[in-house]
Amino acid sequence: MTEPHLITPDVLVIGGGPAGLTAATELADRAAGHVLVVDREPAAGGIPRHSDHTGYGLRDLHRVLTGPAYARHLVRQATRAGAEIRTRTMVTGWADDHTVDVTSPEGRYRIRPRSIVLATGARERPRTARRIPGDRPHGVYTTGQLQNLVHLHHRPVGERAVIVGGELVSWSAVVTLREAGCTPALMISQYPKAESYAAFNAAGRTLLRVPVATRSRVTRIIGKGRCQAVELEHLDTGRRRTVACDTVVFTGDWIPDHELARAAGIALDAGTLGPLTDTALRTSRPGVFAAGNLLHPVDTADVAALDGRHVAQQVIGHLHGMPRPADGVRLVADAPFRWVAPQILRPGDPAPARGRLLLWTDEFVRFPQVTVRQDGRVLARRTLTWPAAPGRVFRVPSGLLTGVSPTGGPVRIGLR
Amino acid sequence: MTATPHRPHDGVFDVAVIGGGIVGAAIARELSGCDVSVALLEARDDVGDGTSKANTAILHTGFDAKPGTLESRLVARGYQLLSAYAKATGIPVEHTGAVLVAWNDEELAALPALKEKAEANGYAHGRIIDADEIYRVLPDLGEGALGGLTVPDESIICTWTTNLALATDARQRGTTILLDHAVTGVDQDDETTVLHTPAGEVRTRWVVNAAGLGADHIDRLLGHDRFTVTPRRGELFVFDKLTRPMVDKIVLPVPTSRGKGVLISPTIYGNVMLGPTAEDLTDRTDTATSEDGFDFLLSKGERLMPRLLAEEVTASYAGLRAAIDHPDYLIEATPEQRYLLVGGIRSTGLTAGIAIAEHARTLLEAAGLTLRTRSDLPDPPRMPNLGEASPRPYQDADLIARDPAYGTVVCFCERVTEGEIRDACHATLPARSLEGLRRRTRAMNGRCQGFFCGAAVAALHAQHQTHDGCASQHKDHR
Numbered sequence: 001m002t003e004p005h006l007i008t009p010d011v012l013v014i015g016g017g018p019a020g021l022t023a024a025t026e027l028a029d030r031a032a033g034h035v036l037v038v039d040r041e042p043a044a045g046g047i048p049r050h051s052d053h054t055g056y057g058l059r060d061l062h063r064v065l066t067g068p069a070y071a072r073h074l075v076r077q078a079t080r081a082g083a084e085i086r087t088r089t090m091v092t093g094w095a096d097d098h099t100v101d102v103t104s105p106e107g108r109y110r111i112r113p114r115s116i117v118l119a120t121g122a123r124e125r126p127r128t129a130r131r132i133p134g135d136r137p138h139g140v141y142t143t144g145q146l147q148n149l150v151h152l153h154h155r156p157v158g159e160r161a162v163i164v165g166g167e168l169v170s171w172s173a174v175v176t177l178r179e180a181g182c183t184p185a186l187m188i189s190q191y192p193k194a195e196s197y198a199a200f201n202a203a204g205r206t207l208l209r210v211p212v213a214t215r216s217r218v219t220r221i222i223g224k225g226r227c228q229a230v231e232l233e234h235l236d237t238g239r240r241r242t243v244a245c246d247t248v249v250f251t252g253d254w255i256p257d258h259e260l261a262r263a264a265g266i267a268l269d270a271g272t273l274g275p276l277t278d279t280a281l282r283t284s285r286p287g288v289f290a291a292g293n294l295l296h297p298v299d300t301a302d303v304a305a306l307d308g309r310h311v312a313q314q315v316i317g318h319l320h321g322m323p324r325p326a327d328g329v330r331l332v333a334d335a336p337f338r339w340v341a342p343q344i345l346r347p348g349d350p351a352p353a354r355g356r357l358l359l360w361t362d363e364f365v366r367f368p369q370v371t372v373r374q375d376g377r378v379l380a381r382r383t384l385t386w387p388a389a390p391g392r393v394f395r396v397p398s399g400l401l402t403g404v405s406p407t408g409g410p411v412r413i414g415l416r
Numbered sequence: 417m418t419a420t421p422h423r424p425h426d427g428v429f430d431v432a433v434i435g436g437g438i439v440g441a442a443i444a445r446e447l448s449g450c451d452v453s454v455a456l457l458e459a460r461d462d463v464g465d466g467t468s469k470a471n472t473a474i475l476h477t478g479f480d481a482k483p484g485t486l487e488s489r490l491v492a493r494g495y496q497l498l499s500a501y502a503k504a505t506g507i508p509v510e511h512t513g514a515v516l517v518a519w520n521d522e523e524l525a526a527l528p529a530l531k532e533k534a535e536a537n538g539y540a541h542g543r544i545i546d547a548d549e550i551y552r553v554l555p556d557l558g559e560g561a562l563g564g565l566t567v568p569d570e571s572i573i574c575t576w577t578t579n580l581a582l583a584t585d586a587r588q589r590g591t592t593i594l595l596d597h598a599v600t601g602v603d604q605d606d607e608t609t610v611l612h613t614p615a616g617e618v619r620t621r622w623v624v625n626a627a628g629l630g631a632d633h634i635d636r637l638l639g640h641d642r643f644t645v646t647p648r649r650g651e652l653f654v655f656d657k658l659t660r661p662m663v664d665k666i667v668l669p670v671p672t673s674r675g676k677g678v679l680i681s682p683t684i685y686g687n688v689m690l691g692p693t694a695e696d697l698t699d700r701t702d703t704a705t706s707e708d709g710f711d712f713l714l715s716k717g718e719r720l721m722p723r724l725l726a727e728e729v730t731a732s733y734a735g736l737r738a739a740i741d742h743p744d745y746l747i748e749a750t751p752e753q754r755y756l757l758v759g760g761i762r763s764t765g766l767t768a769g770i771a772i773a774e775h776a777r778t779l780l781e782a783a784g785l786t787l788r789t790r791s792d793l794p795d796p797p798r799m800p801n802l803g804e805a806s807p808r809p810y811q812d813a814d815l816i817a818r819d820p821a822y823g824t825v826v827c828f829c830e831r832v833t834e835g836e837i838r839d840a841c842h843a844t845l846p847a848r849s850l851e852g853l854r855r856r857t858r859a860m861n862g863r864c865q866g867f868f869c870g871a872a873v874a875a876l877h878a879q880h881q882t883h884d885g886c887a888s889q890h891k892d893h894r
Contacts, residue, residue: 092825103831131653131729148868155874
C-alpha cells in the first residue's frame with residue numbers, strides 16, 4: 001500500500017462544535033497560520049445544530065439565538081476569520097503522537113499539525129450504558145437522537161413520552177417533544193427536586209409544566225416492537241409502578257467523547273473522564289490541547305465556546321515556542337462534588353477560562369459555602385450567591401485559589 | 417436478481433426447510449446445491465433474527481462436548497467446515513484462543529479430566545497452565561485464579577454474517593426464501609405436505625424442521641410427541657471497545673457440579689462480552705433483560721475482572737437457547753412422512769451448522785430423497801466485513817477513491833459508512849428493518865446507541881427502501 005496523503009496545517013481542531021469553532025476563529029484572527037477544523041458530521045456547529053430553541057450565545061456573543069442560528073453564526077465566524085472547516089471528515093485514530101488518520105468522502109489521509117485542539121464534546125449515556133433492563137423496543141432515545149430526528153430529519157416520534165433525568169438538557173428534550181406533538185407525560189429524577197428547577201423562573205416552569213417523579217429511577221422498559229411503558233421505583237419506599245408511554249428519552253448523564261484522547265494514551269481525569277488539563281488547557285501530551293465539554297460534561301454551549309477562545313491563546317504560545325511550564329499542584333473535588341475542571345494549577349499559568357473553576361455536585365445546596373484547603377489548611381472560604389444543583393455545572397471564581405502554594409500538596413475544593 | 421433455476425414447476429417444492437436460523441439456512445444451502453427445489457420458511461421478517469442472533473459467537477473446537485455424541489462429531493466437523501467457509505465468504509473470524517480458568521480447588525481438580533475429555537473429542541492442543549501463566553496472558557483478570565486449561569483453537573466469529581452468508585448462498589443457489597411465514601398448521605397426504613402460514617400455503621414433498629425454539633410445536637403438528645423445548649434465557653453485557661485490550665482471549669468458566677459459570681470474551685467487533693446467564697423460562701418470546709440477570713452478571717464480573725466493570729456498557733441483550741429434554745442433538749428422519757427433525761441444537765449449532773446440513777442431507781437421502789449435486793453452482797457470496805481483525809471500508813483508501821460513499825462515515829462509534837448502509841439495503845437479502853441493518857452493518861451498535869447517528873441511519877435506510885422495493889421481497893413467491 002502506498003503512503004497515505006499527508007497535510008500539515010499549523011493547528012488541527014478536532015470537532016467543530018462551539019468550542020472548536022470558537023478556538024478556530026480566535027486562532028485564525030490571531031494569524032496562527034493554517035487552522036483546520038475537522039468535523040465528522042455533514043455540517044459543523046455541534047449539538048446546537050439540532051437544539052432548536054433559544055438561549056444560545058449569551059456569554060460569548062452577548063445576544064440570544066436559537067441553537068441552529070448560533071451554530072451557523074459560529075461556522076460563518078470561523079470561515080470569515082480564515083479557518084478551514086472540513087465536514088464529513090472523521091479522525092479515526094493516531095498514526096503517531098502528533099499525526100492522525102482521517103476518513104472523508106475526499107479520501108483517506110493523514111494530518112500532521114504543529115498543534116492539536118481536541119474539542120470532541122460529550123454525549124448522553126444511552127439506556128444500555130445506564131444498565132436498565134427490560135425489552136428493547138423502538139421509541140427509546142437520548143435527547144441527541146430525539147433532536148436529530150425531529151429538527152434535522154423531521155421524523156415523527158411517539159405520542160406520550162417519559163423523560164428520564166431532570167437536567168437542563170431534559171427541559172430541552174421537553175421543548176422538542178412538544179414541538180413534535182408528543183406529550184411529555186412524566187419526568188423522572190433521582191434527586192429530591194428536578195435538578196434544573198432553579199434554572200427556570202416560575203413562569204417558565206408553568207409553561208413547560210411536566211409532572212416530575214422525584215427520588216425515582218427507571219427499573220424496566222416494557223414493550224415488544226414499540227415501547228409501551230416504563231417501570232419506575234421510588235428510591236425511598238421501593239414502591240414500583242408502571243407508566244404507559246410509547247417514547248422514552250434518556251437525558252443528561254453525560255460522558256465525554258474521549259475515545260481519541262484515550263487512544264492516544266493522554267491522561268484522563270477519573271472524575272470528568274475527559275483529558276486531565278491545567279488552566280492553560282494543555283493535556284498530558286505536549287502540543288495537544290483540549291477545550292469544551294470534552295473537559296466538563298456538560299456546561300452550556302457559550303461556556304464551551306469561551307473555552308475555545310481561552311485555548312487559542314495557549315496554542316499560539318505553544319506555536320511560538322513558549323516553554324512548557326513547571327509542575328503544578330492538583331485540584332481535587334471533595335464530596336458532594338464529583339469533579340473539578342481543570343485539574344492542574346501551574347505557577348505562571350493563566351487563570352482558567354472565564355476565571356472560573358467548573359464543578360459538578362451530587363447534592364443540591366441552596367447557599368454553598370465553598371472551601372479551599374491545601375495541606376490541611378483552609379486557604380479560602382466563600383459563600384456563593386448561586387446554588388450548587390445536580391445536573392448543572394457549578395462555577396466557582398478561581399480567585400479562591402490565590403493563596404495556593406505551588407510547592408504544596410493537592411488543593412481540595414469542598415463545601416463548608 | 418440471482419438465477420433461480422430450481423423453482424417448483426408444479427407449485428410444489430421438493431423440500432421446505434422451516435426456520436431461517438443458522439441451521440435452517442445451512443440446510444437450505446446444502447440442499448439447493450442439489451437438483452431439487454427448496455423453500456426456506458422463516459416466521460420473522462428476517463433470517464437470523466431468533467436464537468441465532470444472540471449467542472456468544474464462539475467458533476467451538478468441540479473440546480468440551482460429550483465424547484461419542486452426535487454433537488461432538490458435528491461440532492468438530494463443523495469447526496473445519498465453517499472455518500473454510502468463513503475464508504471463502506469473508507465471514508470474520510479471529511483465532512483468539514481460550515483459557516478455562518479455575519477459581520477454586522474443585523475447579524482446579526477438574527482440569528485434568530477436562531483435558532482428557534478434549535482428547536477424547538479429538539482435540540489434543542489443550543495444556544494445563546499455572547496461575548502465573550494465566551496472569552501473563554490476562555493481566556487484568558481478577559485476583560484468585562489458581563490455574564487453567566488452554567484451548568488455543570477456540571475462536572470468535574460473527575454469528576450474524578454466518579447466518580446471512582448461508583442464507584444468501586442458499587438464495588443464490590435457487591432457494592426461495594419466504595419471510596413472515598410462521599407455520600401454524602400442517603396437512604399431509606401420500607405425496608404432498610401443505611404448510612399453512614398467515615402468508616399463505618406452501619406445498620412441498622419433503623419437510624425439514626429446523627425451527628429452533630418452535631421445533632417441538634412443528635413436530636407436534638406433524639403428529640409426534642418426542643421432546644419439549646424449554647427456552648433458556650442467556651443475558652449478556654457488551655462493554656465499550658476501549659476495554660478490548662484487557663481481554664485478548666476467551667476466558668471460560670470450568671463447568672462443575674454447581675453449573676456453568678459465565679465467560680468473558682472479546683467480540684469480533686472489538687468489544688468485550690460478559691455472560692451469559694442461564695435461566696429456564698416458559699415464554700418463548702421473552703428476550704427481555706432482567707434486573708436479576710444484570711446483578712448476577714455484575715457479581716460474576718466483579719470476580720472475573722473488576723477493571724472491566726468500571727468501564728461503560730455499550731449494549732446488553734438476551735437470547736433464548738432452544739434447550740430440550742434430550743442430552744444430544746435430536747436429528748431424526750421419518751421416511752414415511754418425508755420428514756426430518758433437526759432439534760435440540762444448542763449454542764454449538766453456530767459452529768456445527770454446516771456439518772448438521774451435511775448430516776441432514778445424508779439422512780434425507782437414506783430416507784428416499786434423491787439428491788444429485790449440481791455442477792452449475794454459483795460461487796459463494798462475498799460478505800461485507802464487520803470484523804475488526806481485517807480492514808474495513810473506512811480504512812480502505814482505494815475503495816474510497818473509487819466510491820466516496822465508503823468515505824462518508826455515518827455511524828461514528830462503529831465507523832459504518834454510507835456505502836455499507838446502501839449496500840445492505842440492496843443486498844440479495846436486504847435489510848428490511850433497522851434491526852436488520854444493525855446485523856448487516858453494525859450501524860447504531862456502538863457506544864452512543866444512536867445519539868449521533870440514529871436519525872441519519874434511519875433516513876438513509878428509508879431512502880434506499882423507497883427506491884429498491886425490497887420491502888416487498890418476502891411476497892415474492894415466484
